[in-house]
Each structure stands twice: as C-alpha cells, then as structure tokens.
Amino acid sequence: MIEQYLTPDTPAQALELKRQHGSEAIWFAGGSKINAAPTKTDKTVAISLGKLNFSHIEQQGDSLHIGAMCHIQQLIDHELVPVALKQSAAFIYSRHIRNQATLGGEIAARQPEALLVPSLIALRAKLKLANGQEMDVEDYINSEERELIATVIIPDRNLTCIGYNIARSAAGLAIVTAAVSIDKQGNKVIALDGVSPLHQGAARPVRLRDVEAQDLKGELLEQAVADAIYPEADIRGSVEYKRYIAGVVITDLMAECQHLVEEA
Numbered sequence: 001m002i003e004q005y006l007t008p009d010t011p012a013q014a015l016e017l018k019r020q021h022g023s024e025a026i027w028f029a030g031g032s033k034i035n036a037a038p039t040k041t042d043k044t045v046a047i048s049l050g051k052l053n054f055s056h057i058e059q060q061g062d063s064l065h066i067g068a069m070c071h072i073q074q075l076i077d078h079e080l081v082p083v084a085l086k087q088s089a090a091f092i093y094s095r096h097i098r099n100q101a102t103l104g105g106e107i108a109a110r111q112p113e114a115l116l117v118p119s120l121i122a123l124r125a126k127l128k129l130a131n132g133q134e135m136d137v138e139d140y141i142n143s144e145e146r147e148l149i150a151t152v153i154i155p156d157r158n159l160t161c162i163g164y165n166i167a168r169s170a171a172g173l174a175i176v177t178a179a180v181s182i183d184k185q186g187n188k189v190i191a192l193d194g195v196s197p198l199h200q201g202a203a204r205p206v207r208l209r210d211v212e213a214q215d216l217k218g219e220l221l222e223q224a225v226a227d228a229i230y231p232e233a234d235i236r237g238s239v240e241y242k243r244y245i246a247g248v249v250i251t252d253l254m255a256e257c258q259h260l261v262e263e264a
C-alpha cells in the first residue's frame with residue numbers, strides 16, 4: 001500500500017528520492033495501473049512525476065519529442081503525432097483510461113498487452129531517460145531495469161508506418177498487436193506484441209529482424225512470420241491460431257504500407 005506520496009519538482013530531485021528509497025519506491029505517472037486492482041502496487045513510496053515538466057509535444061526538424069507524462073488521449077488529439085501512434089493509442093478502448101494513463105507508463109508498465117509499443121518500435125522511437133541516457137524503446141522493454149523515462153523521440157514523424165490490433169471485440173483482450181514501417185530507402189520494420197513466450201506474466205513486444213531482411217510478400221511472408229514467433233496458448237487462442245493470424249496481419253500491413261510509400 002502507498003504510505004508516502006512524494007512530489008519532486010525536478011528530474012534530479014526525483015532521481016535522488018528514488019536512490020534514497022530504492023526498491024520501496026515506484027514512479028507514479030497516471031496511476032491507472034499502480035493505483036487500481038488487480039495491478040495495485042505493493043510498494044510503499046510513490047514518487048509522482050506530475051511536476052517534472054514531462055508533458056510537452058514538440059517538433060525538432062523531422063523529429064517529434066513527446067514528454068513521457070503526455071496522456072494517451074493527448075496523442076490522439078495532437079496534430080503533430082504520427083497517424084500510426086494515434087491509431088495504436090486508440091487501441092486502448094476506454095477513454096477514461098486514455099485520459100489517465102501516460103505514454104511513459106504505457107511503455108514502462110509490464111502488462112499483458114502493450115498496445116502502443118509495436119508502433120513505437122516500427123517508428124524507431126528512442127527514449128530519453130531522466131539520467132541523460134538515450135536508448136531504443138526495444139532495448140528498454142527488454143531490460144530488467146525501469147529507468148525514469150523523460151521523453152519519447154520519434155526520429156522521423158513522416159516515416160510511413162501503420163498498425164493493427166486483433167481482438168474478439170472492441171473492448172476485448174488484444175490477441176495480436178502489430179505495426180510495420182518502410183522508410184525511403186525501403187528498409188522495413190516489423191513489430192508484434194502478444195506472440196512471445198511470457199516473461200513475468202506478459203508477452204514482450206518483439207521485432208522480427210530476420211523476416212524484415214528477407215524482403216518477402218504474400219504467402220511467403222505469412223509463413224516466415226508464423227515460423228519466427230513463439231506465442232503461448234491461452235484464453236485468446238491456440239498457438240496455431242496466433243501464428244496464423246500474426247502472419248496474415250503483417251502481410252496485409254506490409255502490402256498497405258508499400259502502397260502508401262508508392263503513393264507518397
């Protein structure tokens with residue numbers, strides 16, 4: 001149960017408080033996850049990110065810098081945010097949650113469905129951490145540490161990128177969430193969530209680099225995706241179904257993305 005709620009004014013103060021309280025402390029962003037059953041935290045110290053000025057959205061050349069405390073609904077409403085990120089923000093069905101949850105929380109929370117992360121990987125997003133370090137979003141989710149995220153950087157906000165989410169109903173659990181991008185040189189990114197072995201109770205989003213490099217389409221791409229993933233069977237579907245549907249979704253997205261590149 002949270003017994004202390006600390007409200008630092010600067011990232012340096014926040015990092016110092018985390019150093020002082022160590023594993024007893026947790027970053028408190030929107031609080032939608034750590035303050036609600038069944039995901040309520042057992043930590044006793046909450047360090048609020050509310051006063052850290054992490055809520056900006058600003059264009060710098062071709063890149064877009066999005067503060068980690070931007071609420072998910074803000075992404076949908078903001079004109080500079082790439083369409084693929086708006087699309088994936090809308091995969092979070094409840095507007096109440098979109099108003100409360102933040103971009104940083106969505107990346108850092110280890111949750112059974114990471115609806116924005118495939119699009120962030122496909123957009124080649126980088127994270128600027130409060131300690132000054134910069135890392136790919138993919139490396140962050142694969143590391144055990146959860147360093148404080150200050151800003152999400154989309155290096156090219158005009159990169160052609162699209163995403164899709166398969167669920168049984170609009171409010172249902174995501175079965176597979178996918179995103180692909182193709183840059184001006186033809187380099188592709190394929191990212192998926194919901195298709196990897198569980199780690200701490202959740203599938204981790206993955207990037208299929210080997211499949212990207214093969215430059216396939218149609219049934220060959222479907223099969224290559226199905227062979228490259230290792231989903232687990234659960235209430236959402238069998239291993240065979242998840243492999244099949246992931247292959248179909250990626251193949252359709254890639255064809256659509258290629259079409260968009262040619263039109264541009």
Ligand SMILES: Cc1cc2nc3c(=O)[nH]c(=O)nc-3n(C[C@H](O)[C@H](O)[C@H](O)COP(=O)(O)OP(=O)(O)OC[C@H]3O[C@@H](n4cnc5c(N)ncnc54)[C@H](O)[C@@H]3O)c2cc1C
Pocket residue numbers: 026027028029030031032033034035036037049068069091092093094097100101102103104105106107108109110111113114115146147148149150
């Ligand atoms: C009723 C309900 C329904 C939900 N439905 C969905 C859904 O449909 N789709 C979905 O994806 N999620 C859903 N969630 C989960 C939740 O909304 C997400 O996990 C959310 O994005 C968390 O964001 P937050 O800002 O509220 O994070 P918090 O709850 O404040 O924190 C979550 C975790 O992230 C860490 N964290 C937060 N910000 C940062 C940062 N900047 N740097 C480092 N670590 C940080 C915190 O320390 C904590 O461990 C739901 C939750 C609830 C309660």
